Amino acid sequence: MESILYPLIGGILIGLSSSTMLGGIGRIAGISGIMGGSLKKPHKDESWRYAFLIGLILGGAILISFKPELFQYEFSFSGVTYVLAGLLVGFGTRLGSGCTSGHGVCGLARVAKRSFVATCTFIGFGVLTVLIKGMF
C-alpha cells in the first residue's frame, strides 16, 4: 500500500502544479517544450520559462537539504550512455512536441489524441529498450 501511496501523492502534486500553470498563466507545463523555448533568443515575454525551470531546481534543492535520503540512488551507467540518452531525449522530445509531462500528463488530461499516441509510443519504446538492454 505504501509503495503506491507516494507515487499517488507525488502525482497529485504534479497535477496541482500543472493546473497552476494553466490557471495562472494559461500555459501547458510541458518541461521539454518550456526548456526548448528557453534556449532560443532571450525575450522578456518568455521569462516565465526561466522562472519555471529555476523553480524545478529550487524545489529539488529544498528537498535535498531537508530530506537527502530521498535522493539515495545512483546513476550507474557509463558516461557514453548518458550522452547518447541525453541527445535522444533532447532531440526526440522537440521533434515529438513533448515528453512525459507535456504529453503524458497535460495532454492525456486534455484527452488529446496526439498525446495519447505519443505516450503509447514513448512508453512502448522505453519498454522495448529496457527489454533489449536486459538481454546483454
Next chain:
Amino acid sequence: MLAIVFSLLSGIGFAIGLVISGMTNPKKVIGFLDIFGAWDYSLAFVMVGAIGTSFFLFRYFVKRNPVCGGEHFLPTKTEVDKKLITGSAMFGIGWGLTGICPGPGIVNLVTRNSNALIFVGSMIVGMIIYQIAEKSGVIK
C-alpha cells in the same frame, strides 16, 4: 510579475512531486518500464494522481481566463504525423537507456552527480541540434 510567481511556484511544486513520487529515481523508472521482467508498477500511480487531478482542474481553468490575464496557449494540432511518432520513439529509447526524462533530469542536477550533469548537458545539445535542423529546413 505575477506570472513569474505562478511559474516559479509551479516549478517548485512539480519538482517536489517528481521526487516524492519516485520519478527522479532512475532505477525505479527502469523497473516501471521492465514489464517483461521484475515489473514495478507503482509509478503507474503517478500518472493516475497527476492525470486525475489535472483532468478536472484543466476543465475548470480552460473555461476561465488565466489569473494573469491574456489567453490560453493550448496546442491546436490534432493530426498524428511522422514527426510525433519518430520523436516520441527516440525519446522512449533515451528514456529506457537511463531511466531519466526531462523533468527528473533537471531536478537531479541538485545531486551534483556527474552523470546527471552529462545527461542534461547532452539533452540541451540535442534540443539545440533540433532547433538548428528546423531553422535550416532539414526538418519541415
